[in-house]
Amino acid sequence: MDKSPEIPESPKNPMFAPESVPLIPPRYRLQWEEAQQSHVLLYPEGMIKLSQTAAEILKRIDGRCSVGELVADLERAFPGADLRGDVLEFLEAGHASGWIQVRV
Amino acid sequence: MPADGFKSASKPLWLLAELTYRCPLHCVYCSNPVDYTRHRSELSTDSWMRVFREARALGAVQLGLSGGEPLLRPDLEELVTEAHRLKFYSNLITSGVGLDEERLTRLKAAGLDHVQLSFQDSTRELNDFLNHTRTFDLKLRVALALKRHGYPVVLNVVLHRYNLDHIDTILEMAERLEVEYLELANTQYYGWAFLNRTHLIPARDQLVRAEAATQRFRERVGNRIKVYWVVSDYYEERPKPCMNGWGSVFIAVTADGLALPCHQARSLPGLVFPNVQDYPLEWIWNESPAFNRFRGFDWMREPCVSCPERFKDYGGCRCQAHLLSGDAAAADPVCSLSPHHGRVLEALRSKETSDTARALLFRTDENSRKYAKDSNGER
Ligand code: SF4
Ligand code: SF4
Numbered sequence: 001m002d003k004s005p006e007i008p009e010s011p012k013n014p015m016f017a018p019e020s021v022p023l024i025p026p027r028y029r030l031q032w033e034e035a036q037q038s039h040v041l042l043y044p045e046g047m048i049k050l051s052q053t054a055a056e057i058l059k060r061i062d063g064r065c066s067v068g069e070l071v072a073d074l075e076r077a078f079p080g081a082d083l084r085g086d087v088l089e090f091l092e093a094g095h096a097s098g099w100i101q102v103r104v
Numbered sequence: 105m106p107a108d109g110f111k112s113a114s115k116p117l118w119l120l121a122e123l124t125y126r127c128p129l130h131c132v133y134c135s136n137p138v139d140y141t142r143h144r145s146e147l148s149t150d151s152w153m154r155v156f157r158e159a160r161a162l163g164a165v166q167l168g169l170s171g172g173e174p175l176l177r178p179d180l181e182e183l184v185t186e187a188h189r190l191k192f193y194s195n196l197i198t199s200g201v202g203l204d205e206e207r208l209t210r211l212k213a214a215g216l217d218h219v220q221l222s223f224q225d226s227t228r229e230l231n232d233f234l235n236h237t238r239t240f241d242l243k244l245r246v247a248l249a250l251k252r253h254g255y256p257v258v259l260n261v262v263l264h265r266y267n268l269d270h271i272d273t274i275l276e277m278a279e280r281l282e283v284e285y286l287e288l289a290n291t292q293y294y295g296w297a298f299l300n301r302t303h304l305i306p307a308r309d310q311l312v313r314a315e316a317a318t319q320r321f322r323e324r325v326g327n328r329i330k331v332y333w334v335v336s337d338y339y340e341e342r343p344k345p346c347m348n349g350w351g352s353v354f355i356a357v358t359a360d361g362l363a364l365p366c367h368q369a370r371s372l373p374g375l376v377f378p379n380v381q382d383y384p385l386e387w388i389w390n391e392s393p394a395f396n397r398f399r400g401f402d403w404m405r406e407p408c409v410s411c412p413e414r415f416k417d418y419g420g421c422r423c424q425a426h427l428l429s430g431d432a433a434a435a436d437p438v439c440s441l442s443p444h445h446g447r448v449l450e451a452l453r454s455k456e457t458s459d460t461a462r463a464l465l466f467r468t469d470e471n472s473r474k475y476a477k478d479s480n481g482e483r
Contacts, residue, residue, distance in 0.1 A: 027218060027256035027284060031191060035115050035163030042165065042193040044218045044258050044285055045332070047117065098327035 016091045018068035021103035022061050028099050030058050041099060048099075057090055063103055067091065114349075114399075115163035116389060119192075120170055120356040120367055121152065123180070127172040127467075128201050130236035131224065133262055133297035133304060134467040136172060137370055139476030141469050145360045149179040151381060153186045155357055158385035160190045164355065167192040172359065175202035181214045188215025195220055195258075200246035201239060208253045219250055220258040220287070226273040230266060236466045247281045258285040263314065263336075264304040265455070271314040275321045278329055286329055288318060290336035293451075294368045294423060296467050299475060303464050305455040311336055338448050342413065343420025343436035350398035350422060355389065363388045365395055368423040372432050398422050403433055407441045 016022065024030070029042045030050075039055035041048045050058065056077070060070050067087070074083050094100035125140040137143070147155070156167070167187050174180055175198055187194045196211065197220045221243065225231040228240040250257050259278050261267070267274070271288075278286040290311070291297050291304050315333060322331050337344050347354045347366045356367040361379040364370055370377065375397060378388045389395055397403065401414055408419040419425075420436020428437040428451075429444040437444035465471050 026254075029193060029217070033163070033165060040165065042217075044195065044220075044256050045166075045287075047165065047193075096327075098330065 015095050015102055016067050016088055018071075019066050021064065021066050022070070022091055022095075023063040023101045023103045024058065024061050024099060025101055030055070043099065053086065054090060057087055061100070114352045116159065116355045117164060117353045118166045118168065118355070119156070119159040119164040120168040120354070121155070121183075122170050122172065122356060122358050122367065123147075123152070123174045123177045123183070124172040125359045126176050127199065128176075128237060129173070129199050129239065130466040130468050131262075131296070132234055132300050132464055132466055133264065133291050133295075135292075135295050135297070135367065136467065138295055138299060139472060141472040142476065143358070143360045146177075147357075147359065147361050147380070149182055151361065152179075152183055155380050155385060156183070156187055156190055156192065158380075159355060160192060162386060162389055165191075165193060167194045168197055169194060170197040173199050173201060175207065181207075181210045184211055184214040184216045193217050197260075198222070199235070199239065200243045201237075203246050203249070205249065208249055208255075212253055212255070216255070218256040218258065220260050221247055221250065222260045222262070223274075223277070224262070225267045226261075226270050226277045230270070234266070236468075244281075247283070251282055256285070257281070257283040258287055259283040260287045260289060262289050262291055263306075264291045265306040265310065266304075268306050268310040268314045271317045275317065278331075279325065283329060285332065287332045287334070288314075289332075289334040292334075292337070294371070294427065296465065298427060299465050301451060302454050305338065305452060306336065307455075308339055311339060337424075337438045338452055340438055341440045343417050343424070343438040345417045346421035346424075346436075349400075349418040351389070351395040352399070352418075355385070363392075363395075365398075366421070366423060368421075372423060372426055374432075398433070405433060405435075407439075407443075408435045411441065 027043055030039060031042065033040050036049060039050045041050060041058065056074060057070070060073055071084050071087050074087065075081060091100055095102070124146055125136050125143060169180070169183065174196060177183070184194060194215070194217045196216055200221050223231060223243055224234040231240040232238050247257065247259070259281065261274055293301050297304060318331060318333055335344070351365045354365065356364040357380055358364065358370065361381050362370060362377045363380055363385065364377055369375070375394045377394050378392050380388070383392070401409070404414060404419055408414050420438055422432045424438065425434045425436050426432040428447045434444060435442040437447050439445065465475065
């Protein structure tokens with residue numbers, strides 16, 4: 001879609017520590033789209049088509065579970081992978097674009 | 105029809121449902137057809153629900169409920185309920201008139217996802233002048249009520265010569281109303297805006313100042329308010345990639361049921377747009393001659409057909425090509441490579457003689473009947 005934002009580079013000052021709790025603001029909606037065979041994140045006037053990894057991370061963001069728990073859960077689901085770096089990078093990018101916040 | 109791989113690959117993502125052409129406002133740049141008074145019939149609730157289901161099956165996921173004023177449809181809540189059931193992400197595009205507490209509550213319960221509320225200006229005087237009603241205070245009340253009900257809000261303001269210099273107070277208003285999105289849409293010259301073009305075209309320095317102010321605002325507010333700036337394409341050297349290409353991601357369905365690849369396309373001569381009451385949307389999208397007419401790149405001529413930029417802008421807007429050159433298959437005259445680019449420059453110059461042009465025309469039934477003939481591109 002024409003208004004999808006570019007994912008900016010991660011900021012220099014990281015927002016997310018292992019104990020921070022990420023949150024998806026209510027105006028964003030994650031859903032599976034059969035026609036596109038992928039998960040998408042819907043929001044006013046736009047949509048982001050998600051990679052499988054991105055969808056796996058977003059599905060686990062419920063406003064209660066911390067970054068540390070999230071990484072642990074992902075590593076249980078995908079054994080053998082070291083996902084911490086990828087998750088943090090994704091969270092920072094999502095935060096910079098506004099579709100992930102930190103629970104305060 | 106020419107075949108190319110690009111065609112079968114595309115799926116619609118957006119459905120714009122223009123539920124009615126009726127509207128209590130009279131905006132001078134209204135994007136409804138100038139001859140809307142000729143198209144009074146409206147689709148039934150059942151027909152709309154079928155259109156929603158068919159569009160969803162094709163892949164559409166964003167739904168705009170627009171008009172006219174969509175709140176004039178008493179079945180709006182029913183339609184939103186069905187859209188929600190189908191997992192559309194739904195947007196009510198409204199002037200705010202008719203959005204009282206009761207309807208806000210009912211629409212929320214029906215699953216409406218967000219609301220785009222239009223203001224004509226940040227001052228009562230100009231807002232109420234441009235839409236020819238007393239609605240400024242009502243719009244402010246609606247904006248506050250929307251936040252109370254927890255809706256994400258897109259504030260939409262169409263920009264032109266009369267309000268570009270109010271940009272600072274427009275930005276302040278968005279911040280005060282705590283909206284999540286602000287759409288600053290420079291006027292696109294179709295329909296009523298085309299008739300009022302000499303009045304509405306701004307000076308270049310107005311645009312430059314307003315865009316700079318908008319940029320400073322963006323830097324200050326960050327993610328708190330996402331600001332979209334829709335450019336004034338007459339001042340550009342290259343056209344907009346209209347609808348991301350014809351029949352590529354977008355379907356509009358008019359109040360009376362015509363399916364269009366762009367909501368201005370109704371005015372294009374020589375094309376027969378199918379009615380959703382006669383054909384399934386699947387056929388309309390994939391097979392209909394109208395949706396295939398300008399799909400892909402095979403229809404292009406020089407200078408577009410050999411231009412490397414055609415993959416980026418698709419040759420611009422077909423409706424604008426028709427309006428300004430008389431030929432819908434020409435390059436969009438906004439492009440400086442178009443042999444008709446002079447028409448755009450001429451229009452920019454003509455703004456200085458607007459004193460002698462005809463009076464500003466409000467969107468009214470009377471004017472619609474009187475000036476309908478001009479909407480077909482009479483210049
Ligand atoms: S632009 Fe103004 S007059 Fe036209 S439909 Fe919208 S609110 Fe009504
Ligand atoms: S010539 Fe056609 S394709 Fe090339 S930039 Fe101009 S409008 Fe776009």
